[in-house]
Amino acid sequence: MIDITGVTKTFRGKPAVKNVSLSLADEECVGLIGPNGAGKTTLLKMLVDIIRADTGTIMIDGRPVAACKNDIGYLGQTPAFHGWLTGEDALIFSGNLSGLAGSVLQHRVTEVLHQVGLWDNRKRQVSHFSGGMKQRLGIAQAILHNPRFLVLDEPLSALDPIGRREVIHILTELKQTATIILSTHILNDAHELCERFCLMKKGQIIRDISSADFLERNGSNTIFIEFSGDVKQVLAHLSQLPFVVSAAPYERGVTVVLQEPLFKHQLLTVLLSEKIDLFKFEVTQDSLEDIFLKEVL
Numbered sequence: 001m002i003d004i005t006g007v008t009k010t011f012r013g014k015p016a017v018k019n020v021s022l023s024l025a026d027e028e029c030v031g032l033i034g035p036n037g038a039g040k041t042t043l044l045k046m047l048v049d050i051i052r053a054d055t056g057t058i059m060i061d062g063r064p065v066a067a068c069k070n071d072i073g074y075l076g077q078t079p080a081f082h083g084w085l086t087g088e089d090a091l092i093f094s095g096n097l098s099g100l101a102g103s104v105l106q107h108r109v110t111e112v113l114h115q116v117g118l119w120d121n122r123k124r125q126v127s128h129f130s131g132g133m134k135q136r137l138g139i140a141q142a143i144l145h146n147p148r149f150l151v152l153d154e155p156l157s158a159l160d161p162i163g164r165r166e167v168i169h170i171l172t173e174l175k176q177t178a179t180i181i182l183s184t185h186i187l188n189d190a191h192e193l194c195e196r197f198c199l200m201k202k203g204q205i206i207r208d209i210s211s212a213d214f215l216e217r218n219g220s221n222t223i224f225i226e227f228s229g230d231v232k233q234v235l236a237h238l239s240q241l242p243f244v245v246s247a248a249p250y251e252r253g254v255t256v257v258l259q260e261p262l263f264k265h266q267l268l269t270v271l272l273s274e275k276i277d278l279f280k281f282e283v284t285q286d287s288l289e290d291i292f293l294k295e296v297l
């Protein structure tokens with residue numbers, strides 16, 4: 001378990017991360033979401049002990065993060081490789097730097113090259129790799145020492161749709177066995193992978209919520225229903241319900257505005273218990289990007 005408590009970091013008098021507290025349970029996959037400059041990279045760098053917090057603590061299973069570096073794999077925002085090395089040699093090089101050697105290292109290199117789908121390209125120079133391949137090599141580097149925690153800074157940015165899909169596939173496999181925190185400013189990316197979102201704005205976490213709850217609470221409170229039967233009678237009934245703000249005919253059905261999006265469950269229960277012959281129950285949902293903009297602006 002990772003525990004971040006009251007962490008603050010200031011650069012030249014300007015706070016980048018302000019009193020952030022956050023806990024990650026084992027095998028959780030958390031998306032740290034926020035616009036440029038929100039403090040995501042700074043928080044992640046403190047989490048992997050590349051930079052030190054001014055105040056606050058970061059503990060892994062009760063031990064300071066500085067003492068647990070072997071438990072963490074990190075993919076920075078712009079992973080850098082020596083372009084003249086082959087993919088395989090780049091991994092051997094970084095494995096050596098992290099203390100792996102000999103047959104253990106060779107075995108792990110073979111394993112991770114297969115895991116990230118670069119085995120067939122292992123003898124190619126990194127300078128000839130595509131952006132997606134480099135990102136996969138970055139992930140291979142991050143998981144080489146078999147860490148329990150993965151800290152990934154914008155792992156999906158700057159990838160074309162194919163590269164993005166490949167990386168999502170790899171991360172989906174990795175999250176079965178590792179705890180992952182990844183940053184992104186693209187909510188759709190986080191939505192594909194993470195069960196939990198932490199929204200960052202101006203150095204603070206302004207929302208910490210499960211992805212299901214986040215979508216639910218930000219869902220629309222307008223429902224469109226179509227049914228066979230007497231529209232007037234149904235309208236009269238709906239208007240009486242305490243959680244319904246309004247109900248009005250619209251095209252071939254009825255538009256119902258609820259007090260809260262969550263009341264859609266009650267609405268459906270009422271419609272079914274009244275044996276109304278429904279053939280459409282449609283929630284008009286904001287896009288994830290709309291929700292994100294509403295939250296962070």
Ligand SMILES: Nc1ncnc2c1ncn2[C@@H]1O[C@H](COP(=O)(O)OP(=O)(O)OP(=O)(O)O)[C@@H](O)[C@H]1O
Nearest residue numbers: 011015016034035036037038039040041042043185
């Ligand atoms: N080494 C540094 N020196 C000075 N200021 C810094 C440094 N690193 C980050 N900052 C500042 O801290 C703030 C947070 O930056 P950070 O990179 O953590 O944000 P971010 O959410 O990761 O943004 P992005 O998505 O653009 O990477 C910004 O105002 C940034 O300019």
